[in-house]
Amino acid sequence: MAELTYREAVSRAIAQEMERDASVYFIGEDVAAAGGVFKTTEGLFERFGPKRVRDTPISEQAIIGAIMGAAMNGLRPVAELMFSDFFAVCWDLIANQIAKTRYMTNGQVALPLVIRTANGGGVRFGAQHSQSVEGWAMAIPGLKVVVPSNPVDMIGLFAAAVRDPDPVIVVEPKVLYATKGEVPDGEVVDRLGSAKVLREGSDVTIAALGAMVPRSLEAAEALAGDGIDAEVIDVRSLVPLDATTILESVGKTGRFVTVEESPRLCGWGAEVASIVAEDRFFDLDGPIVRITTPHIPLPAADALEDLAIPSAASIAERVSTTMD
Amino acid sequence: MSTTSKPVADEQVRLDMYRMMQEARLFEKRAQDLFLEGLIKGTSHLALGQEAVAAGFAAALRPEDLVYCTYRGHVHTLLRGAPMGALMAELMGRANGICGGKGGSMHLTDVSHGAMGSYAIVGAHMPIAAGAAWAAQERGTGQVVVCFFGDGTTNIGAFHEALNLAVVWQLPVVYVCENNLYMEYTPIGAVTAVANPAADRAIAYGLEPIVVDGNDVDEVFETATRLVDRARQGGGPALVEAKTYRHGGHSRADPAKYRPEDEVKAWLARDPIPTYRDRLLASGVNATTIDRVEREALELVDRATEEAKAGPYPEPDALGTELWADGGSAWRS
Numbered sequence: 260m261a262e263l264t265y266r267e268a269v270s271r272a273i274a275q276e277m278e279r280d281a282s283v284y285f286i287g288e289d290v291a292a293a294g295g296v297f298k299t300t301e302g303l304f305e306r307f308g309p310k311r312v313r314d315t316p317i318s319e320q321a322i323i324g325a326i327m328g329a330a331m332n333g334l335r336p337v338a339e340l341m342f343s344d345f346f347a348v349c350w351d352l353i354a355n356q357i358a359k360t361r362y363m364t365n366g367q368v369a370l371p372l373v374i375r376t377a378n379g380g381g382v383r384f385g386a387q388h389s390q391s392v393e394g395w396a397m398a399i400p401g402l403k404v405v406v407p408s409n410p411v412d413m414i415g416l417f418a419a420a421v422r423d424p425d426p427v428i429v430v431e432p433k434v435l436y437a438t439k440g441e442v443p444d445g446e447v448v449d450r451l452g453s454a455k456v457l458r459e460g461s462d463v464t465i466a467a468l469g470a471m472v473p474r475s476l477e478a479a480e481a482l483a484g485d486g487i488d489a490e491v492i493d494v495r496s497l498v499p500l501d502a503t504t505i506l507e508s509v510g511k512t513g514r515f516v517t518v519e520e521s522p523r524l525c526g527w528g529a530e531v532a533s534i535v536a537e538d539r540f541f542d543l544d545g546p547i548v549r550i551t552t553p554h555i556p557l558p559a560a561d562a563l564e565d566l567a568i569p570s571a572a573s574i575a576e577r578v579s580t581t582m583d
Numbered sequence: 584m585s586t587t588s589k590p591v592a593d594e595q596v597r598l599d600m601y602r603m604m605q606e607a608r609l610f611e612k613r614a615q616d617l618f619l620e621g622l623i624k625g626t627s628h629l630a631l632g633q634e635a636v637a638a639g640f641a642a643a644l645r646p647e648d649l650v651y652c653t654y655r656g657h658v659h660t661l662l663r664g665a666p667m668g669a670l671m672a673e674l675m676g677r678a679n680g681i682c683g684g685k686g687g688s689m690h691l692t693d694v695s696h697g698a699m700g701s702y703a704i705v706g707a708h709m710p711i712a713a714g715a716a717w718a719a720q721e722r723g724t725g726q727v728v729v730c731f732f733g734d735g736t737t738n739i740g741a742f743h744e745a746l747n748l749a750v751v752w753q754l755p756v757v758y759v760c761e762n763n764l765y766m767e768y769t770p771i772g773a774v775t776a777v778a779n780p781a782a783d784r785a786i787a788y789g790l791e792p793i794v795v796d797g798n799d800v801d802e803v804f805e806t807a808t809r810l811v812d813r814a815r816q817g818g819g820p821a822l823v824e825a826k827t828y829r830h831g832g833h834s835r836a837d838p839a840k841y842r843p844e845d846e847v848k849a850w851l852a853r854d855p856i857p858t859y860r861d862r863l864l865a866s867g868v869n870a871t872t873i874d875r876v877e878r879e880a881l882e883l884v885d886r887a888t889e890e891a892k893a894g895p896y897p898e899p900d901a902l903g904t905e906l907w908a909d910g911g912s913a914w915r916s
Contacts, residue, residue, distance in 0.1 A: 284721065310721065315749065321710045321744035331699060332649065333722050336714075351741075355704050356711065361911075364692040364700065365683035400914075401906055422910035451916065500915040534915070543733020549874035 266436040269299035272417035276576040277307050286313045286367040297436055319349035327357050330372040343378040345390045357426045358401030373420045374428050377469055379520050381434030382570050386556035391521035392557030396428045397497045403427040404497040407549040408472035415449025432470035452499035460490035468494045477571035497527050502534050509535050513544035516578055518569055523554040533534035548581045591805045600800045603638040604856050604882035607658035613884050623674045628655040632830035636761050636854035637662050639803025644810050649697045652731040654689035656701030665693035666836035668890030677894035684897040706741035712740045713749045715856040716756035723798030727814045728756040739779040746788045749820040758808045760824040767833040768841055780825035790822050798855040
């Protein structure tokens with residue numbers, strides 16, 4: 260057992276898979292000698308050499324296209340997309356090519372590839388470097404999407420992503436890179452499509468993702484002081500989605516709240532809420548509540564950004580209101 | 584245009600290229616007919632007139648090499664060796680189609696023959712081809728990747744990103760611009776900063792500017808052989824611009840009225856197939872041999888058409904298959 264930061268967990272995750280499988284390659288902007296702009300890939304270049312850990316030009320279409328082509332011809336490549344906002348400049352490759360090619364070719368083409376990307380706000384980078392775009396990826400048939408909320412999940416879900424025969428987007432909440440967590444020694448491998456109940460409770464189910472997970476846990480502790488016993492689920496995997504764990508929890512608590520960092524419209528919670536409404540309507544004791552950022556681009560100023568993104572206090576307050 | 588001396592292809596290769604052009608031509612014509620009969624739905628982008636580019640390259644490749652092409656990709660896929668009946672069936676939306684009916688005209692793919700897909704978003708396949716070449720390089724497979732694209736592609740970002748990466752990483756990939764002079768409906772020259780949309784950009788990436796007569800299959804073959812061999816030996820990528828002309832419109836919906844009559848006439852006179860027939864005859868190939876190639880090509884297309892027509896429509900169950908590698912499309916528990 261060792262205590263690692265989330266950013267250390269990223270490089271450990273990549274190293275674990277590159278060590279295990281010689282067909283795993285890793286490319287991206289400033290990921291090699293520089294160790295990544297978030298220092299998440301330090302040491303990999305020295306350990307695996309300039310061929311397997313490779314810097315690219317600032318050419319996101321080339322980066323994503325290259326891993327797709329490489330996956331078609333025998334590699335299991337991993338690309339870092341420095342900021343998830345850059346999906347917007349290579350979305351054709353992701354949404355039109357990577358997501359659809361297996362289906363369009365009736366299974367002739369397998370694409371075992373991983374795109375890692377730093378996502379979300381809380382670091383005062385402004386509207387073009389702070390978005391939560393997991394919902395974009397989730398909306399396209401053919402992409403798997405996971406969002407690890409802590410170091411051990413980062414390693415385990417990344418390993419599962421690399422070993423999966425389908426394309427997987429690993430979304431890393433950049434505000435969590437400095438956070439720490441216990442990681443067991445030896446190989447860590449998790450499973451896609453599995454949510455986790457992090458706090459058991461009987462009064463309300465709070466489903467959270469990424470950076471909203473620690474905030475929801477903190478909110479649950481505050482709520483406990485007010486006599487509200489919240490169950491907190493880390494959704495972890497948007498596609499495939501572990502609806503079973505969420506529905507079982509709602510069956511027990513009778514109340515359901517999502518906590519999403521993304522803007523309001525079409526956030527992942529909208530889909531999950533609709534599943535709960537369809538499958539567990541008669542178990543509900545009150546309306547489903549979605550806690551999201553407002554439907555705005557994120558502002559840079561800390562005072563404004565903090566207002567926009569759900570906090571432990573705002574989550575606790577909103578959950579408390581819905582219990583009345 | 585570069586000058587062609589004595590062709591490097593021997594007589595067997597030349598006859599084979601003639602056969603390929605015939606099969607490609609007759610396949611495309613049949614596809615056109617089947618559209619008019621309502622047996623093929625949707626759209627199609629025929630390569631009538633451009634067969635020499637496909638045949639010249641196909642003849643220069645090895646079975647393990649990989650080809651990426653565009654939505655105008657019927658003939659590239661066919662000439663890699665994909666079964667014609669399965670291609671025709673795919674156009675007709677049948678279960679015996681090469682992609683089970685899920686791809687259609689713009690996405691013909693036959694991985695088992697190294698036809699790695701037809702890509703319908705302009706430029707997208709250029710970096711993908713670079714990636715396949717990168718894997719070939721790292722795995723030491725000796726494969727060369729050939730990526731065909733149209734003149735319109737030269738003005739999209741992916742073209743430039745892919746060329747730069749291919750050169751920086753010295754990848755075994757040959758990029759082939761099929762310059763048929765029209766983007767879709769607009770002349771490429773009217774919207775492009777340089778006269779040769781691909782070749783004039785080559786120097787920006789440290790590549791040799793190469794223009795070939797895309798209606799001369801010998802010239803295409805000679806250039807293809809040189810560049811593919813060089814790439815295979817570690818000499819890095821290449822960019823070729825093949826000047827050619829499509830006999831019809833951009834797609835099924837386009838009667839191509841925007842093209843000057845004398846221009847069309849001049850290019851039809853340079854149709855790569857009859858001109859090559861004449862050249863073969865002049866070089867001493869006997870007419871009986873050529874006639875047999877033509878007859879066999881027609882028989883092949885007839886059989887493929889019957890095979891396709893006899894195919895069943897896809898079962899409803901097929902709708903939810905092959906999104907994921909487990910064969911299904913489930914997204915939740």
